Amino acid sequence: xxxxxxxxxxxxxxxxxxxxxxxxxxxxxxxxxxxxxxxxxxxxxxxxxxxxxxxxxxxxxxxxxxxxxxxxxxxxxxxxxxxxxxxxx
Ligand SMILES: [Zn+2]
Ligand SMILES: [Zn+2]
Numbered sequence: 001x002x003x004x005x006x007x008x009x010x011x012x013x014x015x016x017x018x019x020x021x022x023x024x025x026x027x028x029x030x031x032x033x034x035x036x037x038x039x040x041x042x043x044x045x046x047x048x049x050x051x052x053x054x055x056x057x058x059x060x061x062x063x064x065x066x067x068x069x070x071x072x073x074x075x076x077x078x079x080x081x082x083x084x085x086x087x088x089x
């Protein structure tokens with residue numbers, strides 16, 4: 001893990017791919033510039049950073065057609081094209 005040390009308070013800040021090349025405010029209010037992470041740094045490729053969860057697929061209990069919804073919709077009530085309302089698992 002690449003770290004940057006604040007020259008003022010000496011605290012260390014982890015340089016995550018999200019912070020790469022950006023200016024970050026330290027807890028002591030000092031603005032620090034994060035170094036660019038190299039593209040071959042394995043930390044650049046992180047599934048969690050993409051922020052897109054794969055869609056859930058499940059069959060409609062009435063017409064049995066397969067419905068695709070985003071994982072964020074889980075627990076919500078949706079309506080199938082056949083008119084059946086159901087709760088997303
Ligand atoms: Zn600081
Ligand atoms: Zn249906």
